[in-house]
Amino acid sequence: xxxxxxxxxxxxxxxxxxxxxxxxxxxxxxxxxxxxxxxxxxxxxxxxxxxxxxxxxxxxxxxxxxxxxxxxxxxxxxxxxxxxxx
Numbered sequence: 001x002x003x004x005x006x007x008x009x010x011x012x013x014x015x016x017x018x019x020x021x022x023x024x025x026x027x028x029x030x031x032x033x034x035x036x037x038x039x040x041x042x043x044x045x046x047x048x049x050x051x052x053x054x055x056x057x058x059x060x061x062x063x064x065x066x067x068x069x070x071x072x073x074x075x076x077x078x079x080x081x082x083x084x085x086x
Contacts, residue, residue, distance in 0.1 A: 024032050027039060040046060072079060 023037065031040075070079070
């Protein structure tokens, strides 16, 4: 049941996020078929979005890395009080 709901959500989100024909015709070539709405105002918009995407990827990488291997060896750390409860 969960997998069917996930597939349905993915299909609906793909349909909703695709650009309409008018927006697709007016977009720069790199954004055609991806976005819907107004065009970027200047080239700085591309720089800002790229910088935010890179920061987001670094954040995601280190969040996952430190979640699975935190390298905390202090026996008084709060995680040991939680892990030893069970």
